[in-house]
Amino acid sequence: MAKKSKTQKAKASAARQQRKAEREQEALNPQPAVAEAAESEKKKGSFFKKSSESESESSDNGKASKKSEDKPKKKKRFQFFRDVKAEMKRVTWPTRTDVLRWSGVVVVALLFFGVFVAVLDNAIITPLLVLISGIGA
Incomplete structure (x- = not known):
């Protein structure tokens, strides 16, 4: 397990302190905290149901x-x-000029590398293979 950086430790400590303060606040005023949690859950539009919601549905x-x-x-x-x-x-969609410009760059690059490979194959590799196979025979 990797060590936590100072920033990560500070964030974790701040989160613990915030949870502790929320628990103390909830102990003093239990009803408003529950109402706030329900409202914040509705605002978030959570995909997952809380256990209290699933229990109330199962009682129906x-x-x-x-x-x-x-x-x-x-x-x-x-x-x-x-x-x-x-x-x-x-x-962010590219403009028509950008598409045409970059398509041209791709076509030119394909032509360049196609010619490069053809020259490399016909001018260097093929004569070298003929030379090697001619020496052996």
Whole structure:
């Protein structure tokens, strides 16, 4: 296991102190902390359910829980396509001139290396192989 840097240690210490302060605050006022946690969870739009939510769903009858399970699955099915669409909007697309310019660079590089390999093969390698095979015979 790698050693932690001073920055990592400081961040971990600050996080511990913050959790400790939250626990002390929760001990003094238990209800507001629970309400804040529920509101922050709703704002985050978490993909994972908290254990208290899953317990409350399991206490309902079986039909209601099956219906509630079907709806998120359907949403998740199309969520991928929504995410793709949102991500494609964030992409910085190259301009037409950039595409043409870089396509030209690729074509020129392919031609150069094609000629280079052909010259290397026909002018150097082939005569060298003929010379080596002619000496042996």
